[in-house]
Amino acid sequence: MIVLYTMEREYPYGTLRSTNASKTKVVLEEKGIDYRVETVRPGDVWKKVPEVLAKHPLGKVPYIDDGELTLYDSTVINEYLNDAYPQPPLLPADPALRGRARALENYADEGILSRHLPPIWMPWWSPEDKRDTEAMEKGREGLRVQTFPFVEEQLEGREYLCDEFTLADVPFMAIAMVLQVDGMDVDAFPRVKAYLERLRGRPSYRSIDPTTSLADSAGSAAQ
Ligand SMILES: N[C@@H](CCC(=O)N[C@@H](CS)C(=O)NCC(=O)O)C(=O)O
Numbered sequence: 001m002i003v004l005y006t007m008e009r010e011y012p013y014g015t016l017r018s019t020n021a022s023k024t025k026v027v028l029e030e031k032g033i034d035y036r037v038e039t040v041r042p043g044d045v046w047k048k049v050p051e052v053l054a055k056h057p058l059g060k061v062p063y064i065d066d067g068e069l070t071l072y073d074s075t076v077i078n079e080y081l082n083d084a085y086p087q088p089p090l091l092p093a094d095p096a097l098r099g100r101a102r103a104l105e106n107y108a109d110e111g112i113l114s115r116h117l118p119p120i121w122m123p124w125w126s127p128e129d130k131r132d133t134e135a136m137e138k139g140r141e142g143l144r145v146q147t148f149p150f151v152e153e154q155l156e157g158r159e160y161l162c163d164e165f166t167l168a169d170v171p172f173m174a175i176a177m178v179l180q181v182d183g184m185d186v187d188a189f190p191r192v193k194a195y196l197e198r199l200r201g202r203p204s205y206r207s208i209d210p211t212t213s214l215a216d217s218a219g220s221a222a223q
Helices: 019-030 042-046 074-084 094-126 134-152 170-182 190-200 203-207
Strands: 002-006 008-011 014-017 033-039 063-066 069-072
Touching: 002 019, 008 094, 014 019, 014 069, 014 094, 019 074, 019 094, 019 170, 019 203, 063 074, 069 074, 074 094, 094 134, 094 170, 134 170, 134 190, 170 190, 170 203
Parallel strands: 002 033
Antiparallel strands: 002 063, 008 014, 063 069
16 A cells, blocks of 8 residues: 655644645545555654654655655656556547646646745644745735746646646645645636636535545545
């Protein structure tokens, strides 16, 4: 059974989860792979304790154990899962569309998950009086000005970024999770708004839904 190492914590306003590890969780769920979640203490990740560094040389989550194999980085793990557990396929067969899926996945990772999302998401893990509300608003502004106009364009005539649900849509599940807690208004981007709702409607979203408790999202082993 695969073990997914991640950071997840319950707050009165919902269960907060690592965005990158949520990408991996979604793929495990979409493929119906047996897995269990091992929660790493956020302090151990920030302090880069030897146990974490032994699994991930940059001291981050997610990483997985699949038998003898340990792998880190959500994109690398998801590509591995798609190769090792081919059904259902999460990359298009057509090489050009496959390239588009990987390019958009990379855009979401570099342009959103590593850039505009952390200033919005990290403060939710802290007490309200310690939150940098200016940085949060700057993150939202980044999404409004740089990200969503581009994504709105990419979604023209499409339900998902490459027509069918693929690895390109997976980071957007984590974005849907963050914005569910944050409540940011995305009305100015009707395709993005409908797309985020569509993603929240997929059965795999349950495992990262902020309304799902830790106990109910500990992996297939816990069910
Ligand atoms: N490219 C990596 C990024 C991983 C990442 O930044 N994870 C965050 C949690 S969402 C983390 O562990 N941050 C701790 C740190 O950067 O020290 C991936 O996709 O897995």
